[in-house]
Amino acid sequence: MMGQRASLMRADGVRVDIDGRTIVDGVRLSVAAGEMAGLIGPNGAGKTTLLRVLAGVQPAAHGDVRVGDAPLLALRARERARRLAYVPQDTTLDFDFTAHDVVLMGRHPHVGRFEPLRPADYEVARTMLAEAGATRLAGQLVTTLSGGERQLVHLAKALAHEPDVLLLDEPVAALDLRHQLQVLGLLRRQATRGLAVVAVLHDLEHAARFCDRLFLLDGGRLVAAGTPREVLTEKTLADVYGVRAVVDDDVATGALRVTALDVMSGPQADARPDRA
């Protein structure tokens, strides 16, 4: 799959230090057009920080990040936002914007400072709200929405960038079952349409079922990369998560199923003094 399509997002040798601690160390990854990639790993593995680096909102101490052929940080903010959109995990907002207002903000990088928003921009906002299944929320104030509803609105805002690359930090963490499937299906479709999608995911079955490639982080380092079948093995789960697990095929979905049995005792559990 790789190599056939253009790589839209590439990172090489990325290292991030925060307050003297190395959070991400020497990570290398590449995501192609049409691919949905999952960033997985235990708590504190550096997934969110890595995603923020890819989004250009977190400076890296070392490393090269590229969108298409362009170095990420060489791009002007507007140009960068036309190419990639980022949905953080925390989308709380204290100001009474409507959902429609928030989605319209996704058009910001496409409209010049002294230009007004064009009818086409309103059209895109409306389309993307529908795409995210959030049309009903359009006139609602985001301050009154539940966490899951707000997530849908921010997803629509990200789509309104009309980006090449979509970066999402735990996009389904706040959602109920139905909305989880709805959002993951939506991301899957965006990939099928030619976007590169990178999502931090906690649920390994989601990762197995919806992603083409997985990047497994542990202690800031990339410890495995490849297809879900290559990455999600009983041995890696034991090494990285410290759990005894069974990995088999789920008859209903056709994807991998990960069943964690119990926490392993011994060196694995103690070998992580740096975990917050």
Place this chain on the structure above:
Amino acid sequence: MSSQPVSERDVASSAEHGEAAERSLGSSVVPPPPPSRRSAPAIAAFTVLAVLLAGAVIAAVSLGPITIPFSETARVLLGERGSEHAAIIDTIRLPRVLVGLFVGAGLGVAGAVMQALFRNPLAEPGVLGVSSGAAVAAVAVIVSGATAAGAWVLPVGAFLGALGALVLVYAVASAPRDSSVATLLLIGIALNALFGAVVSAIVTNAPDDDTLRGVVFWLNGDLVARTWSHVQIVAIPTVVAVTAVLAFTRDLNVMLLGEAQARASGVDVVRLRRILLILSAVLTGAAVAVAGIIGFVGLVVPHVLRLVLGPDHRILLPGSAILGGSFLVLADLVARMLFSPVTLQTGTVTAFLGSPIFLLLVLRRRRAPRT
């Protein structure tokens, strides 16, 4: 602003709408537009604001120890000559009203900008200690006698004081991870106390009574005895800075999403912040230079506008300029007339009106769920 709670069923059916829309995307059929709640109300609101402004100006120019008929005032303001009251209007009432207008407009816009900058509806030049910073610099300029160098020394000094205070607030507020409302307010309290102490020290050592009166004037702002030279000092920087701020309305909207989101949405956050810190310091400095510390205008005005028109800065910023001007002109009218012939200071009236709203905002935020 009506907002009904959304039930799960609403969301579910919206999802169905969404899927239907997805299926029909190829034929570019889009679901019915969401209610665009703001364009028509915005025109109505600006009409109301313009009428309010005209009314406030005419009332404030007409009313005083000598009452001038409103119609006569309107004719004089529109350029008619030969009124027996022309002298009162031209030399006493009008400059005072115009100073109020520009100071109010500047403080209203500065408040709205600071609220976006700090993502906090309680931020405001007075609350954050930025006005105090400007006042300390102004007082220092007066006591040192530097005003002899020219009329521009005072506003420039006030601007530098405001900028220094604002940069300090920003640096302290963004240092800890915890950027809660309380942190920002505590920083403001600390700065106000510090600057208050500095002013007290200067007052104690004031060389003569005239200087002392000049210094006390700054502690609780007033529009008494303002002249055309004051109008000049405040008008130019205020008009320039407000116009400049209007170029950043959509950036300010995006800033409210938070720094990371703003960056990822195409805002050059560092540059924008620098520009906005300077512009709001210009507005605060110009206001303080001619009127002293007048608190709460920057809090009340954007707050009321947000309640009626929502938080969109494309409407909020010009609205804050117009409503801020009207509000301060009316507050000054109340200060002059309420206990006439005894007059209150203008800052006293804005504090009377502003503190309850400030408290309401604090209470409202405490109830707001933070999920």
